[in-house]
Amino acid sequence: MSAGARPTLRDVATQAGVSPAIASRVLNADPTVRVREETRERIQGVAKDMGYVPHSVARSLRGARTGAIGLVMHGLDSPINVDVLAGAQAACARAGYVTLLADAEQLAGDHSQLSAFLARGRLDGVILHSGYGEEDRLLEAITSSVPAVLVNSEDGRPVPTVRVDDAAAARLATEHLIELGHREIAYIAGPEGSQTSDRREAGYRDTLARHDLGGAVDVVHAGWSAGAGTTAVHELLRRPTLPTGLVVANAVAASGVLSAFRDAGLAVPGQVSVITIHDSWFLQHLSVALTAVRLPLQVLGATAADLLIDTIEGRSPVRDVAITEPAPELVLRRSTGPTSRR
Amino acid sequence: MSAGARPTLRDVATQAGVSPAIASRVLNADPTVRVREETRERIQGVAKDMGYVPHSVARSLRGARTGAIGLVMHGLDSPINVDVLAGAQAACARAGYVTLLADAEQLAGDHSQLSAFLARGRLDGVILHSGYGEEDRLLEAITSSVPAVLVNSEDGRPVPTVRVDDAAAARLATEHLIELGHREIAYIAGPEGSQTSDRREAGYRDTLARHDLGGAVDVVHAGWSAGAGTTAVHELLRRPTLPTGLVVANAVAASGVLSAFRDAGLAVPGQVSVITIHDSWFLQHLSVALTAVRLPLQVLGATAADLLIDTIEGRSPVRDVAITEPAPELVLRRSTGPTSRR
DNA sequence: TTGTATGCGTTATCAT
DNA sequence: ATGATAACGCATACAA
Numbered sequence: 001m002s003a004g005a006r007p008t009l010r011d012v013a014t015q016a017g018v019s020p021a022i023a024s025r026v027l028n029a030d031p032t033v034r035v036r037e038e039t040r041e042r043i044q045g046v047a048k049d050m051g052y053v054p055h056s057v058a059r060s061l062r063g064a065r066t067g068a069i070g071l072v073m074h075g076l077d078s079p080i081n082v083d084v085l086a087g088a089q090a091a092c093a094r095a096g097y098v099t100l101l102a103d104a105e106q107l108a109g110d111h112s113q114l115s116a117f118l119a120r121g122r123l124d125g126v127i128l129h130s131g132y133g134e135e136d137r138l139l140e141a142i143t144s145s146v147p148a149v150l151v152n153s154e155d156g157r158p159v160p161t162v163r164v165d166d167a168a169a170a171r172l173a174t175e176h177l178i179e180l181g182h183r184e185i186a187y188i189a190g191p192e193g194s195q196t197s198d199r200r201e202a203g204y205r206d207t208l209a210r211h212d213l214g215g216a217v218d219v220v221h222a223g224w225s226a227g228a229g230t231t232a233v234h235e236l237l238r239r240p241t242l243p244t245g246l247v248v249a250n251a252v253a254a255s256g257v258l259s260a261f262r263d264a265g266l267a268v269p270g271q272v273s274v275i276t277i278h279d280s281w282f283l284q285h286l287s288v289a290l291t292a293v294r295l296p297l298q299v300l301g302a303t304a305a306d307l308l309i310d311t312i313e314g315r316s317p318v319r320d321v322a323i324t325e326p327a328p329e330l331v332l333r334r335s336t337g338p339t340s341r342r
Numbered sequence: 343m344s345a346g347a348r349p350t351l352r353d354v355a356t357q358a359g360v361s362p363a364i365a366s367r368v369l370n371a372d373p374t375v376r377v378r379e380e381t382r383e384r385i386q387g388v389a390k391d392m393g394y395v396p397h398s399v400a401r402s403l404r405g406a407r408t409g410a411i412g413l414v415m416h417g418l419d420s421p422i423n424v425d426v427l428a429g430a431q432a433a434c435a436r437a438g439y440v441t442l443l444a445d446a447e448q449l450a451g452d453h454s455q456l457s458a459f460l461a462r463g464r465l466d467g468v469i470l471h472s473g474y475g476e477e478d479r480l481l482e483a484i485t486s487s488v489p490a491v492l493v494n495s496e497d498g499r500p501v502p503t504v505r506v507d508d509a510a511a512a513r514l515a516t517e518h519l520i521e522l523g524h525r526e527i528a529y530i531a532g533p534e535g536s537q538t539s540d541r542r543e544a545g546y547r548d549t550l551a552r553h554d555l556g557g558a559v560d561v562v563h564a565g566w567s568a569g570a571g572t573t574a575v576h577e578l579l580r581r582p583t584l585p586t587g588l589v590v591a592n593a594v595a596a597s598g599v600l601s602a603f604r605d606a607g608l609a610v611p612g613q614v615s616v617i618t619i620h621d622s623w624f625l626q627h628l629s630v631a632l633t634a635v636r637l638p639l640q641v642l643g644a645t646a647a648d649l650l651i652d653t654i655e656g657r658s659p660v661r662d663v664a665i666t667e668p669a670p671e672l673v674l675r676r677s678t679g680p681t682s683r684r
Numbered sequence: 685t686t687g688t689a690t691g692c693g694t695t696a697t698c699a700t
Numbered sequence: 701a702t703g704a705t706a707a708c709g710c711a712t713a714c715a716a
Contacts, residue, residue, distance in 0.1 A: 006462055006487075008693060019703045024695055035701060053487070057408065057463035058693030060399045061708050067458060071443070076428050077623065079421060086418055086445075093448055093455050098464070101413070101443040103428075106435055113435050116409065120348055121399035121709085122440070145348075145395070226623060255627040281419065281568060282624050285597040350709060361687045366711055377685065400709035403692050463693085 007050040016046040023047075027054075060121060069097045069308060070117060070126040070146075072138065074104035078224065078252050079280045080297060081129065084151060087301025088127050095309050097124070104130035108137050118145045125308045127151060127301075132193050149308040151300065154195045155320040160311065162304040162321045166196055166277075169293045169328040170203030173247045173275045176291070176330055178211055181339045182245035182273060186218040188232045188257060190249045194224075197249050200277060204247055218243060222253055229256025237264060242272060244339040251278040255286055258335065262287045269337035279331050289333035296326050349392040358388040365389075369396075402463060411439045411650060412459060412468040412488075414480065416446035420566065420594050421622045422639060423471065426493060429643025430469050437651050439466070446472035450479050460487045467650045469493060469643075474535050491650040493642065496537045497662040502653065504646040504663045508538055508619075511635045511670040512545030515589045515617045518633070518672055520553055523681045524587035524615060528560040530574045530599060532591045536566075539591050542619060546589055560585060564595055571598030579606060586681040590618040597628055600677065604629045611679035621673050631675035638668050 007015075013023035018039065025033040026043045046052075060066040069092045075081040085101075092099045100123065107114050108130075117123075118141060126142045128135070129151035142148050143159055150161045170187075177185050187204040190197030201219060208214055222232035229248060233256075236242055248254035254276035261268050268274055268288045276283075279294035303323055310316035349357075355365040360381065367375040368385045388394075402408040411434045417423040427443075434441045442465060449456050450472075459465075460483060468484045470477070471493035484490050485501055492503045512529075519527050529546045532539030543561060550556055564574035571590065575598075578584055590596035596618035603610050610616055610630045618625075621636035645665055652658035 009695095010693075020693090021695075021697095021704080022702055028695085030695095033701085039701080053457065053460070053462045055463045055693050056458075056461035057399055057402045058708090059695080061403050061692090061710095062694045062696085063708085066399065067461075068442070076424055077421075079419075079424075082418055082421075082424055089443055089445065090448065093444070093452075096454070096458060098442050098444070098459055100410070100440050101431055102435070102440070103431065106432065110435075112438065115395065116438060117440055118395070119398035119409075120395045121397045226627060252623075255624060259627045259631075281594075282597060282627075285568060285601045285624075285628050287627060287629055289601075351711090352709075362709090363688075363711075364686055370711080372711095375685085381685080397709050400692090401711080403694095403708090404710045404712085405692085 007052050008055065009052070012043065012047045012050055012052045015050065016043045018043060027052075066121060066124050067097055068100055068123050069305070070100045070102065070123045072102050072104050072107060072117075072126055072128045072130060072142070074129065074131045074134065075224065076103070079282065080251060080278050083280070083297035084129055084301040087298030088305045089301070090298075091302035091305035092309070095305070097309065104128070104134045104138060108134040114138075114141060118142065120145070124312045125149070127304045127308055129301075129304075132191075132195060147308065147311045149304045149311070151304050152196050160307055160319050160321070162300060162307060162323065163196075164295045164297070164300050164323050165328060166199035167203035167206065168324075169277045169295055170200040170247060171207045172328050172330055173277060173293050174204050174207035176275060176336060177245035177247065177273060178207070178213075180245070180273065180336060183213060183339075184216055184218070184243040185213075185245040185247060186220055186236070186243040188229065188246055188248040188253060189219055189221045190253070191223045191228075192221050200249050222249070224250050224253055226252055226256030226259070229253035230260040231256075233257050233260035233264070242266075245273040245336070246275070248274060248276040251276045251280055251283060251290070251292060254290055255282070258287045258290065268335050270340065273336040273339070275336050283331075284333060288335045291333045291336045292331045294329045294331050296323060299323055299326070349394050350397070351394070354385065354389050354392055354394050357392065358385045360385060369394075408463060408466050409439055410442055410465050411647070412442045412444065412465045414444045414446050414449060414459075414468055414470045414472060414484070416471060416473040416476065417566065418445070421624065422593060422620050425622070425639035426471055426643040429640030430647045431643070432640075433644035433647035434651070437647070439651065446470070446476045446480060450476035456480075456483060460484065462487070466654045467491070469646045469650055471643075471646075474533075474537060489650065489653045491646045491653070493646050494538050502649055502661050502663070504642060504649060504665065505538075506637045506639070506642050506665050507670060508541035508637075509545035509548065510666075511619045511637055512542040512589060513549045514670050514672055515619060515635050516546050516549035518617060518678060519587035519589065519615060520549070520555070522587070522615065522678060525555060525681070526558055526560070526585040527555075527587040527589060528562055528578070528585040530571065530588055530590040530595060531561055531563045532595070533565045533570075534563050542591050564591075566592050566595055568594055568598030568601070571595035572602040573598075575599050575602035575606070584608075584614060587615045587678070588617070590616060593618045593620040593622055593625060593632070593634060596632055597624070600629045600632065610677050612682065615678040615681070617678050625673075626675060630677045633675045633678045634673045636671045636673050638665060641665060641668070
């Protein structure tokens with residue numbers, strides 16, 4: 001055994017004066033094997049002394065499992081998405097899996113990256129949280145090679161799906177504005193085609209309808225970025241009259257909304273109230289501390305991981321999960337207030 | 343070949359009527375092998391038709407390489423650290439490596455996670471960007487198993503180190519305030535023991551000294567979080583007199599600083615100017631758009647990756663890298679202005 | 685120009 | 701209670 005080289009199972013077995021087979025079973029605590037207590041201790045002692053570490057690759061080759069889960073994520077420039085990643089990563093780690101991280105856009109755009117990632121034997125499964133643009137392209141390649149779980153996508157897919165209760169969150173946000181007396185409430189949407197944004201829009205429309213405000217539906221398509229929020233406000237400002245309340249689909253976009261109002265000299269919440277979906281540390285530090293509906297994003301990631309792991313380990317036939325616990329929660333700050341107009 | 347099972351190299355070889363050895367060498371474009379053009383095409387055709395994907399695990403077991411790099415990161419709740427992660431991830435992917443992500447704190451606190459991550463044969467190397475608390479504990483475990491590169495740590499370590507030019511950034515920030523006429527400038531530091539914060543402090547001290555303001559050195563220890571920034575301001579407010587300018591070690595902490603001033607009713611930059619180190623998308627949306635010194639964080643991550651890959655692939659004896667290109671850059675926004683006092 | 689044989693480190697099966 | 705052996709899929713040294 002040369003200096004840097006780690007000992008193999010055979011090294012341990014030889015040193016302990018037993019066969020590799022016995023050493024393997026003892027070190028893996030195989031319950032079906034009966035060895036003398038003394039032998040067991042000797043093997044374990046030698047393994048510890050020699051600093052034996054199992055060779056994960058040999059193990060995966062022998063068995064079918066790799067103990068690795070792929071996380072294909074998009075938009076890591078947004079803390080919202082990072083929360084999902086963190087939740088998924090932590091849940092995988094707790095369950096004994098390591099996680100491979102890839103960027104959805106890069107993977108979709110570079111075939112060699114995709115095949116390196118999906119190389120046979122590398123992964124036990126994949127969690128896919130991608131922008132709607134990459135999703136279809138990636139999904140087929142992934143599912144043809146390993147089990148997958150989709151985050152925040154439409155259900156009715158060929159793979160299990162996990163999402164938060166977007167509609168409920170939007171309802172809560174819209175209700176809040178209505179309770180404050182607002183009647184002209186616009187929804188600043190995400191990019192066109194985003195299912196997440198569509199579900200929130202549905203909640204917004206629901207709520208207006210239930211309050212006989214169905215005629216006031218007012219949707220402005222923007223995007224997930226701060227710049228998109230700013231652009232949406234500029235669009236609003238070109239109109240003769242402004243809504244009194246805004247439900248913004250996403251906290252990052254809402255940052256841009258607030259800055260645009262500040263730059264335009266409009267008071268929030270004096271002239272316009274703003275509420276957003278998703279909470280994050282930065283909201284209270286924006287130009288006006290931003291009222292939001294908190295959604296359990298880490299739980300979302302963790303649930304996706306748990307569902308995938310159940311699938312991998314042969315449990316649970318659950319297909320689609322909508323997370324209702326913890327429920328969406330209103331986090332009151334300073335960006336919403338009673339309407340001054342009627 | 344059953345339904346779900348992917349074909350092996352042997353399946354391809356058999357189907358093409360050649361031996362596995364030839365198939366292997368053709369598919370890997372081994373330059374030392376000379377085969378008939380017709381044979382080559384037949385093998386490649388069959389591989390494509392059957393959807394052959396090399397088995398990464400078998401490959402790693404045979405060779406010594408795994409094509410995987412571990413990213414051990416801390417503080418993914420801060421966009422600053424996520425930038426470093428994104429840079430490293432992208433650079434690894436470009437070079438054909440997949441990346442395993444782990445959280446430094448979790449790894450340091452859970453021995454079974456650590457050994458799963460460092461299992462023999464899993465990784466070709468590790469990039470470690472950890473809080474100063476976990477670093478020492480993790481470093482030994484990691485380096486005893488694979489090559490590593492340290493991000494933003496002190497040089498003179500047993501492993502190669504990469505960092506940005508913290509001192510230069512702090513000098514630039516401090517100079518800026520001095521040029522605006524400030525003479526009482528405090529440094530809001532990171533947590534005690536942080537080398538990154540210490541390097542920035544040195545730059546701050548340098549600059550004061552060079553302007554004969556060495557007597558005005560004023561360091562308040564805080565931390566990297568927004569809450570720490572807020573606390574530091576509360577501490578300042580208990581003093582009889584406030585500095586006119588603040589250099590804050592980190593943009594997230596600076597968010598808390600700005601909010602604390604807003605809540606206390608102090609005007610920024612009217613009564614106190616604030617500049618921070620690190621730029622990020624949210625700075626322009628804070629209660630006052632925050633002036634900052636931009637440091638190339640993605641480049642930092644990418645450089646760490648490149649250095650590690652050089653090491654893995656047997657090139658380059660470079661030990662410690664201080665990134666000077668692109669140089670720290672002043673990003674002027676609204677949180678700094680001429681001092682009103684003298 | 686192509687084929688055969690071996691071993692990477694494990695674990696499971698079957699024997700003793 | 702323990703050991704011998706085979707096999708996972710691939711890449712290489714060597715043979716033909």
